[in-house]
Amino acid sequence: METTKQEYLQNVLETHRMSHVQDLLDKYKSKRDEVKEAVKEKYNSDIYNPINSGSFAKYTAINSKFDLDIAIPFKRNSFNTLEDMLNGIFDFLTEKYEDEATIRKQKVSIGIEFYPDDDDDIISLDIVPGRELNQDQYSDDKNINLFVNSKYGIFEEKTYIQTNIQAQIDHIKAKENERMIIRLLKIWKTSNNEKYKSFLLELLTIKAFDKEDVSGDLWEKLKSVMQYIQDNVTKDGFTLKDPGNSNNNVIETLETWERKNLSNQMERIINNIENADDNIKIYFPTNKDFEKDEESQNGYGIKGESNKYSIPPNNQRFG
Numbered sequence: 001m002e003t004t005k006q007e008y009l010q011n012v013l014e015t016h017r018m019s020h021v022q023d024l025l026d027k028y029k030s031k032r033d034e035v036k037e038a039v040k041e042k043y044n045s046d047i048y049n050p051i052n053s054g055s056f057a058k059y060t061a062i063n064s065k066f067d068l069d070i071a072i073p074f075k076r077n078s079f080n081t082l083e084d085m086l087n088g089i090f091d092f093l094t095e096k097y098e099d100e101a102t103i104r105k106q107k108v109s110i111g112i113e114f115y116p117d118d119d120d121d122i123i124s125l126d127i128v129p130g131r132e133l134n135q136d137q138y139s140d141d142k143n144i145n146l147f148v149n150s151k152y153g154i155f156e157e158k159t160y161i162q163t164n165i166q167a168q169i170d171h172i173k174a175k176e177n178e179r180m181i182i183r184l185l186k187i188w189k190t191s192n193n194e195k196y197k198s199f200l201l202e203l204l205t206i207k208a209f210d211k212e213d214v215s216g217d218l219w220e221k222l223k224s225v226m227q228y229i230q231d232n233v234t235k236d237g238f239t240l241k242d243p244g245n246s247n248n249n250v251i252e253t254l255e256t257w258e259r260k261n262l263s264n265q266m267e268r269i270i271n272n273i274e275n276a277d278d279n280i281k282i283y284f285p286t287n288k289d290f291e292k293d294e295e296s297q298n299g300y301g302i303k304g305e306s307n308k309y310s311i312p313p314n315n316q317r318f319g
Helices: 005-015 017-046 054-058 084-099 166-172 178-192 198-211 218-232 256-275 277-283 293-298
Strands: 051-053 067-074 099-104 110-114 123-134 145-147 160-162 245-249
Touching: 005 178, 005 218, 005 277, 017 067, 017 123, 051 054, 051 145, 051 160, 051 166, 054 067, 054 166, 084 099, 084 110, 084 123, 160 245, 166 178, 166 198, 178 198, 178 218, 198 218, 218 256, 256 277
Parallel strands: 067 123
Antiparallel strands: 051 067, 099 110, 110 123, 123 145, 145 160
């Protein structure tokens, strides 16, 4: 009996569930909590409580490539400048963990990658420091400014971004259909080594659901979202507003040629899968490590073929 695209994509999502790597995830959580406590002890009354953020907090994480994020909201008078804030916490984390991990500055965050443990597991965390917009207002409005490392090419004309990480989390948490499509697009991004940011794919998916009739089975929903991306990302005047700050147009993080390339890729995926169902395995592979034995023997692929396509190992981190 042939497997439908709907059934295949359901299996893809099942094999990428975070519950399959619970032991590894527990290690991540333990390190995350350790770093949070260290930051709270260091900065004490200069910060509000750090919050868990990123894809895990949004329920869009996949087990083939993940890290955990911590947002640290500093009080307005904690540092003279946002750059001082980023440099200060970078220096603190470097001093504390330099013998245990690689610490590096990123676009708006600090990445910590701990050296392999006895099980050869590598734990990766992203630390996102922000400073409240107005003195003593964070508890009420959750608005913060992030320092931008302009050399990384995001909003190059700016040295800061105003955002609201809690609003970004709340924007997606109740949207189960959207989360399934986001996870599938992240599986495509990861398995095909695409450089598009997960936040961009997330916002594009949510906007597609808002603007179009995204309905039907899982494949039909995914196809509708990809069609929306194909048709709209290259349009003049197309906006993709950050739910944390409507003045941030996230589509502007892509150059014109990158937007055209994304549109072309969506068109190519749709056409190739519509021409031959089995091509779905190329773009949305299962995580073969977590296929059920009896199903692995027959394959999750369309028309009963084995899935010969592989994905990166679990110890990779988000791009």
